[in-house]
Amino acid sequence: MSDYSIRSNLNTLNEFSRTDNGVTRLAFSTEEQKGKKFMRTLFQNEGLAVREDEIGNMIARREGINPQAPAVAIGSHIDSVIEGGEYDGTIGVLSGLEVVKRLNKKQIVTTNPVEIIVFTCEESTRFGVSTIGSKVMTGLSKTEGLGNLKDFDGKTFAEVLEEVGLDITKISRAKRSSYDLKLFLEMHIEQGPLLQQLGKKIGVVTGIASPTRLQLRVQGKASHSGTTQMHNRKDALTGASEIALEVEKLGRSEANNDTVATTGVFGVGPGVMNVVPGSVEMKIDIRSTSPTSKQYVLEQVIKKIGQIKTERDLSIEWNLLSDEKPVHLSSEVITSLSRNCKELSIPYTAMSSGAGHDAMNMSYICPTGLIFVPSCDGISHHPDEYTEVEDMILGIDVLEKTMLEWAGVSGRPIPTGGEGCERSRG
Ligand SMILES: [Zn+2]
Structure with a gap:
């Protein structure tokens, strides 16, 4: 027994x-x-x-x-x-x-x-x-x-x-x-x-799996949501969202390698309903048991950051918080x-x-x-x-x-x- x-x-x-x-x-x-x-x-x-x-x-x-x-x-x-x-x-x-x-x-x-x-x-x-x-x-x-x-x-x-x-x-x-x-x-x-x-x-x-972690600060321009025309905006939230969606897409495409990718922190400033978001603090966590797959996801995220910067005229600073084997x-x-x-x-x-x-x-x-x-x-x-x-x-x-x-x-x-x-x- x-x-x-x-x-x-x-x-x-x-x-x-x-x-x-x-x-x-x-x-x-x-x-x-x-x-x-x-x-x-x-x-x-x-x-x-x-x-x-x-x-x-x-x-x-x-x-x-x-x-x-x-x-x-x-x-x-x-x-x-x-x-x-x-x-x-x-x-x-x-x-x-x-x-x-x-x-x-x-x-x-x-x-x-x-x-x-x-x-x-x-x-x-x-x-x-x-x-x-x-x-x-x-x-x-x-x-x-x-x-x-x-x-x-x-x-x-x-x-x-x-x-x-x-x-x-x-x-x-x-x-x-x-x-x-x-x-x-x-x-x-x-x-x-x-x-x-x-x-x-x-x-x-x-x-x-070990984490690779990135911290990002996406800087746009906070402005009046009623008077700022769509073509004049530097919306940090929508730019940051494109990065977050790319993170998810990459995680899904690398799922066969036991890779997961998450945007766990997404802090919008000033966070007011009638203001175009001026800044976003993001934290991204990529994990895998395959170093190659993890490196691939990291490189693609960095590439996306560069692309969003140019396309949306935003300033994006990022740094690696950790990159463990x-x-x-x-x-x-x-x-x-x-x-x-x-x-x-x-x-x-x-x-x-x-x-x-x-x-x-x-x-x-x-x-x-x-x-x-x-x-x-x-x-x-x-x-x-x-x-x-x-x-x-x-x-x-x-x-x-x-x-x-x-x-x-x-x-x-x-x-x-x-x-x-x-x-x-x-
Ligand atoms: Zn435990």
């Missing part, structure tokens, strides 16, 4: 941060600290050694036969967006706990140590930068880049760390390498509708996860991830695998986020099997006397 304890642990974890509308558990907040305290107790109850590193990632460890060997780790995050759902990140951490509980119950001794990692500050909600905990653990982010980031109250990242007893000047000590980790696995909700639409229970992620996950781990889905008779599909996860950073230091479980109606970052407990358990089955494959089963301790007595009585 399946063990549904992940459901009750999830409820308790979310109790600390429930609001009238969903869950709010921001990085380094009191709510997150309470959540971590709860996780620490759960880990300790399973006999794990728990520590927190210099950036606030929590690491729970179950030793193997060879304590010097690199660990096989499962992890995710427990911080959330504002008024988010109950499943994002949390199920990844709790699934690691369930795997360890199964090992303990079966008295399995592994060759390599097993770890569960609770990453800190995965969501960009508080500081505008995502996956900070795993970026620091993998050396992708350093003190200089983080210290001066500010949250919405104007507190710097350094000050917020200090509030929870951490020191920004020491965060580089949290860095780990392939000597420390043999494998990293993450189970996450899909946050999209594909698995549900395909009737699959597991998504084995092959690549994680897509991540391709380890083919060895993908094979391992896919084979285990097959052997467990769990319907699965290979797919890419449009959203970033801690796994993408971990892939820089060790072979990494990411699996998705279905999100009901694809809803996420919203109070209606929902994943069936049965689906989570299938994910845990895959994690357990894959983890054991990589950690190596060294044996089971000799059963204690009790079992023999039972048998003789029977």
